[in-house]
Amino acid sequence: MRIVAKGLTYVYNPKSPFPAKALKGVDLTIEEGEFFGIIGHTGSGKSTFVQHLNALLKLSDGYLKIGEYDLADKKCNFLELRSKVGMVFQYPEYQLFAETVEKDVEFGLKNFKKDLKDEERAAAVKEALQTVGLDYRAVKDKSPFELSGGQKRRVAIAGVIVTKPEVLILDEPAAGLDPLGKKELMELLHSIHGGWCKTIIIVSHDMDEIAENCTNAAVFSDGKVALQGKPSEIFSHTEELLSLGLDLPVTAKCAKLLKERGIVLKTDCICEDFVEKVLALYNAEKGGDADAQ
Amino acid sequence: MLNDVTFGQYYPAKSFVHNMDPRAKIVFVIAYIVAIFLAQNFFALAAVTLFLIFCVLLSRVPFGSVLRSVKMILFLIIFTAVLNLFFYSSNSELHILWQWKFITISWESIINMVFLSFRLFLLILGTSVLTLTTTPVALTDGIESLLKPLRLIRFPVHELALIMSIALRFIPTLMDETNRIISAQKARGADFETGGLIKRAKAMIPVLIPLLVSAFRRAEELGDAMDARCYSGAKGRTKYKKLTFTWRDLLGLLAFAALITGIVFLNLYLGGKFAIIDWFLK
Amino acid sequence: MEAVRFENVKYSYREDGKEYAVNGVTLSIEEGQFVAVLGRNGSGKSTLAKLINALLIPSAGSVKVLGMDTSDSKKTFEIRKNAGMVFQNPDNQTVASIVEDDVAFGPENIGLAREEIGKRIDFALNAVGMQAFRTATPSRLSGGQKQRIAIAGVLAIKPRIMILDESTAMLDPKGRREVMDVIKKLNREEKMTVILITHFMEEALEADRAIVMHRGEVVMDAAPEEIFSRSDELEMYNLTLPRAAAICKRLQNAGLPIKNAFNAEELAEELCELLQKA
Numbered sequence: 001m002r003i004v005a006k007g008l009t010y011v012y013n014p015k016s017p018f019p020a021k022a023l024k025g026v027d028l029t030i031e032e033g034e035f036f037g038i039i040g041h042t043g044s045g046k047s048t049f050v051q052h053l054n055a056l057l058k059l060s061d062g063y064l065k066i067g068e069y070d071l072a073d074k075k076c077n078f079l080e081l082r083s084k085v086g087m088v089f090q091y092p093e094y095q096l097f098a099e100t101v102e103k104d105v106e107f108g109l110k111n112f113k114k115d116l117k118d119e120e121r122a123a124a125v126k127e128a129l130q131t132v133g134l135d136y137r138a139v140k141d142k143s144p145f146e147l148s149g150g151q152k153r154r155v156a157i158a159g160v161i162v163t164k165p166e167v168l169i170l171d172e173p174a175a176g177l178d179p180l181g182k183k184e185l186m187e188l189l190h191s192i193h194g195g196w197c198k199t200i201i202i203v204s205h206d207m208d209e210i211a212e213n214c215t216n217a218a219v220f221s222d223g224k225v226a227l228q229g230k231p232s233e234i235f236s237h238t239e240e241l242l243s244l245g246l247d248l249p250v251t252a253k254c255a256k257l258l259k260e261r262g263i264v265l266k267t268d269c270i271c272e273d274f275v276e277k278v279l280a281l282y283n284a285e286k287g288g289d290a291d292a293q
Numbered sequence: 294m295l296n297d298v299t300f301g302q303y304y305p306a307k308s309f310v311h312n313m314d315p316r317a318k319i320v321f322v323i324a325y326i327v328a329i330f331l332a333q334n335f336f337a338l339a340a341v342t343l344f345l346i347f348c349v350l351l352s353r354v355p356f357g358s359v360l361r362s363v364k365m366i367l368f369l370i371i372f373t374a375v376l377n378l379f380f381y382s383s384n385s386e387l388h389i390l391w392q393w394k395f396i397t398i399s400w401e402s403i404i405n406m407v408f409l410s411f412r413l414f415l416l417i418l419g420t421s422v423l424t425l426t427t428t429p430v431a432l433t434d435g436i437e438s439l440l441k442p443l444r445l446i447r448f449p450v451h452e453l454a455l456i457m458s459i460a461l462r463f464i465p466t467l468m469d470e471t472n473r474i475i476s477a478q479k480a481r482g483a484d485f486e487t488g489g490l491i492k493r494a495k496a497m498i499p500v501l502i503p504l505l506v507s508a509f510r511r512a513e514e515l516g517d518a519m520d521a522r523c524y525s526g527a528k529g530r531t532k533y534k535k536l537t538f539t540w541r542d543l544l545g546l547l548a549f550a551a552l553i554t555g556i557v558f559l560n561l562y563l564g565g566k567f568a569i570i571d572w573f574l575k
Numbered sequence: 576m577e578a579v580r581f582e583n584v585k586y587s588y589r590e591d592g593k594e595y596a597v598n599g600v601t602l603s604i605e606e607g608q609f610v611a612v613l614g615r616n617g618s619g620k621s622t623l624a625k626l627i628n629a630l631l632i633p634s635a636g637s638v639k640v641l642g643m644d645t646s647d648s649k650k651t652f653e654i655r656k657n658a659g660m661v662f663q664n665p666d667n668q669t670v671a672s673i674v675e676d677d678v679a680f681g682p683e684n685i686g687l688a689r690e691e692i693g694k695r696i697d698f699a700l701n702a703v704g705m706q707a708f709r710t711a712t713p714s715r716l717s718g719g720q721k722q723r724i725a726i727a728g729v730l731a732i733k734p735r736i737m738i739l740d741e742s743t744a745m746l747d748p749k750g751r752r753e754v755m756d757v758i759k760k761l762n763r764e765e766k767m768t769v770i771l772i773t774h775f776m777e778e779a780l781e782a783d784r785a786i787v788m789h790r791g792e793v794v795m796d797a798a799p800e801e802i803f804s805r806s807d808e809l810e811m812y813n814l815t816l817p818r819a820a821a822i823c824k825r826l827q828n829a830g831l832p833i834k835n836a837f838n839a840e841e842l843a844e845e846l847c848e849l850l851q852k853a
Contacts, residue, residue: 042747056476087480095477097502111482176744178615178774179815205747247748250818250839257843275825430672462672465714511667518668521660522681533679533692
């Protein structure tokens with residue numbers, strides 16, 4: 001499903017003494033099949049934007065279409081939309097509620113696909129738990145509250161992907177995880193991307209994570225999209241990013257420092273590519289020297 | 294859906310009323326309530342109304358915000374009004390206007406209804422001036438300070454005040470959290486808007502349980518954090534903020550003394566609330 | 576002087592004493608040191624932190640803080656006055672709805688006079704760069720600002736040791752930077768002993784010393800640069816290198832003659848030298 005937003009505007013508490021304009025005209029298109037990164041510091045409007053994508057916030061002004069669903073249309077079937085656009089909130093483990101892992105994971109299924117048979121539902125739950133790397137038989141009857149932090153997060157993610165949404169949105173999915181946990185989570189996302197899950201959208205503060213994983217990205221600032229394009233393009237706007245108070249991935253930072261010293265390294269900011277380009281440059285220089293001798 | 298709840302309806306502004314000592318304001322609200330109940334006729338109530346309007350003007354809070362507070366208890370006002378209209382019995386047969394079984398409407402019951410509703414109305418408006426111009430924190434400080442004498446009978450004044458201020462401090466945090474959980478469950482297809490009462494109550498379980506779990510987790514962490522910051526009860530503890538009476542509070546005191554004296558005089562010279570019936574029937 | 580001493584410390588959350596969260600740790604931290612503690616979730620890092628300021632008392636062995644034994648309940652108050660602790664979630668350590676009232680909480684607890692509390696608030700807010708927010712409401716501040724207020728709340732007690740238990744985990748990069756700058760300044764200017772528990776390898780680089788915990792035990796204890804040079808060992812404990820160090824290692828493995836670099840600046844420096852020389 002293609003996501004098209006035009007002139008999206010949103011104000012929190014419009015009638016209170018503290019109205020807060022969170023979106024000030026967002027224009028953004030996310031094509032089907034992308035692994036899309038959304039960057040921006042706290043309060044830039046990125047969370048407000050993603051909450052629009054499955055109609056958790058009511059469209060107040062502007063145009064937003066997700067596949068065939070027109071969110072400005074009052075007759076739009078929001079429940080159906082939500083079953084196709086999954087949303088994993090920040091610290092999703094804090095939303096677990098059921099007595100057992102199985103019951104928690106099947107919650108979404110019961111809401112979206114009411115006519116599913118018991119066996120079908122159990123099979124879907126099993127698949128979801130296996131996808132997130134948990135042993136179905138070992139955890140299904142456990143209370144989600146007795147699991148470890150990392151396992152809780154996996155259960156929570158299973159609870160969203162159990163309905164196999166075409167678009168999966170994750171708001172800082174790796175926050176609070178240790179380095180290995182982060183790595184495993186990204187591997188999990190790549191493993192489902194391209195199958196039933198066609199588009200993945202992650203909101204992240206970690207520029208290295210965006211550079212390594214995303215096909216396209218957008219930088220939010222002050223309720224608008226400040227930059228968008230491939231990560232390599234975005235991270236070439238070093239001055240702009242720094243002025244927005246954002247970091248650069250290590251590769252881009254390194255390339256920038258080298259450029260200041262007169263060494264031009266064209267890299268797409270992915271580690272692999274950076275290493276290759278440095279090696280190529282080194283070999284060329286060395287080769288050049290050898291020729292000269 | 295939770296944004297409609299106006300808790301701690303503090304209206305930020307700089308005004309004479311905002312700057313008064315919270316203790317003085319609490320005492321004044323009590324004096325104001327006394328004044329309302331002392332008032333025996335419409336003239337006295339009118340005097341209270343004028344006084345209230347003056348206070349609102351002084352506080353720089355828009356009248357709209359003050360009136361909004363009545364919305365929440367409008368039902369209660371209507372309920373008491375209806376009850377009074379139908380069941381207040383008149384002493385004089387002449388004054389009865391309509392009767393059906395045990396329900397009677399008389400001049401007295403009409404007057405009584407208007408009088409009581411108006412009283413209730415003034416009561417709410419007046420107390421909301423307090424909550425609109427005083428931060429919840431100042432309010433708890435004020436209450437703690439006023440209750441201090443109760444320490445003599447071993448009433449845990451400090452603990453109570455601390456509990457109150459921590460509760461106030463966590464309301465916005467827990468509200469945010471509730472909204473987030475509601476959104477998260479909605480994203481998983483939960484439906485909070487349709488169905489009967491039981492279905493809706495059931496739909497809240499996936500919200501209430503995580504909220505409860507998180508409240509416990511927060512309480513535990515807060516306990517650790519307080520321990521780590523050397524908290525060990527009221528013993529040996531000092532207080533940074535000291536409340537002080539100023540000329541504003543003195544002026545307030547004089548104004549309230551004048552109000553109450555005025556009401557006593559109006560009561561004496563203009564008779565009870567039903568006096569106007571006689572004037573009217575004449 | 577020795578700030579913290581662990582002598583064969585064990586701690587179990589279970590009544591039957593099985594499964595030690597901290598299992599036989601012996602450790603000494605000198606005053607003025609900046610120590611980072613690394614390790615996977617559940618490796619015992621937070622338990623270690625809570626053992627220092629007597630929130631937990633060891634099941635076996637002893638913990639001494641500035642010479643005071645944490646198991647001596649008469650010393651608890653004095654230990655907590657000297658070893659302040661900042662936690663992970665800034666929302667769960669704020670007690671008051673106004674910044675200055677919250678910072679005043681600690682000094683009030685130790686019974687300081689009102690003028691002194693005022694001075695402490697000035698000092699603490701100044702140290703974290705939040706003077707302008709003295710009368711603000713914490714719930715309206717950013718995560719980094721809230722955490723700086725939490726640090727100020729601990730600073731106002733003037734501890735000699737500051738323990739930060741994953742205090743940067745919930746913050747965005749800007750907030751993390753703010754907090755790290757404050758910590759480093761306190762360590763350098765106030766000579767405060769800092770014990771920083773973190774998942775961010777980059778943060779460990781700013782410390783004098785890094786300790787790696789694994790299954791309740793201290794398995795590595797050295798300067799951060801040395802720890803990150805032993806990448807095979809780190810991998811065993813499921814930890815990663817700081818990103819720049821990882822790239823550097825890949826370049827070295829590909830045969831590039833460069834020295835170890837741990838951050839983007841060092842890496843750029845190394846590459847520059849290499850490429851210009853070539």
